[in-house]
Amino acid sequence: MQCPTCGSTDVYRSRRRWYERLFNWLLWFHQRPYRCATCMSRFWLRLEPRVWRHTLKTRFRRVVLTWGWYGGALLLAVVVAWVMNLLHQKSQESNPIYDAAMKQGIAKKLDETDLTPEQKKAAEEFMKQNQK
Ligand SMILES: [Zn+2]
Numbered sequence: 181m182q183c184p185t186c187g188s189t190d191v192y193r194s195r196r197r198w199y200e201r202l203f204n205w206l207l208w209f210h211q212r213p214y215r216c217a218t219c220m221s222r223f224w225l226r227l228e229p230r231v232w233r234h235t236l237k238t239r240f241r242r243v244v245l246t247w248g249w250y251g252g253a254l255l256l257a258v259v260v261a262w263v264m265n266l267l268h269q270k271s272q273e274s275n276p277i278y279d280a281a282m283k284q285g286i287a288k289k290l291d292e293t294d295l296t297p298e299q300k301k302a303a304e305e306f307m308k309q310n311q312k
Pocket residue numbers: 183184185186187188216217218219220221
């Protein structure tokens with residue numbers, strides 16, 4: 181590695197400023213800042229494609245690892261909510277059938293009793309009122 185200003189090979193990685201860090205993350209991923217120890221000039225050097233491809237890959241993996249958890253949790257919550265909704269709908273659908281079966285059972289029992297027709301009528305009225 182050589183300094184483009186004086187040609188010295190005494191160069192070291194320069195610290196990135198916050199905005200450089202941001203741009204480096206987004207756009208300048210293929211280069212890194214360096215500083216020359218001889219003339220103190222600062223310059224950006226292109227990385228080898230093999231190197232910056234690797235950094236992009238690891239960066240992508242890290243993003244997936246951190247946000248993949250949130251995405252997975254969100255997906256799970258949606259699926260659970262959907263299943264709960266489906267079960268709720270099913271139970272509501274089965275309610276009228278259950279009610280009809282109960283009604284029939286009670287009506288049958290009412291017929292089997294030795295109540296007077298007036299008492300049966302009163303009982304049916306009472307049931308009707310309660311079923312509302
Ligand atoms: Zn230099």
